[in-house]
Amino acid sequence: MKKVLVAYVSRTGSTEKMAEYVAEGVRFAGHAADVKKVADIRDEKGLAGYDGYVFGCPTYHKDITAGMKTFLFIAEKANLVGKMGGAFGSSTHSGESAQMIYDTMQHVFKMDMVTLGALNLKEPVVSAPDGQRACQDYGKAVGKMF
Secondary structure (H helix, E strand, O other), X not given: OOEEEEEEOOOOOHHHXXXXXXXXXXXXXXXXXXEEEHHHOOOHHHHOOOOEEEEEOOOXXXXXXXXXXXXXXXXXXXXXXXXXXXXXXXXXXOOOHHHHXXXXXXXXXXXXXXXXXXXXXXXXXXXXXXXXXXXXXXXXXXXXXO
């Protein structure tokens, strides 16, 4: 059994729900998943011991949040080269954050990213059955990468 970290930032609770649903999907695929707020990860040691990583953040003014930017600098120090990864986010209108994180993980961290690309959902969809299923399916796809 592999272990996946689902780390997130959430402003309204939507991205936190997505994180929980993604973790469920990883577990449905037969692996362990820990869900943590990025603010609770103080240094690269907090990223040790995982086989895969899925990072999530809402889009805020067409960008990722300051907390996620800080976290990504921490993650870069953790040497995640070749680890499995994915990225997700929620938005009210534009939705750039998930793709920004995905691209950072793929091109800067040199991670092996899920072929589905980044998962972006509009906030009203997150709590709907289709949103929950989309997040769980994303988590399952990450789990099947092992």
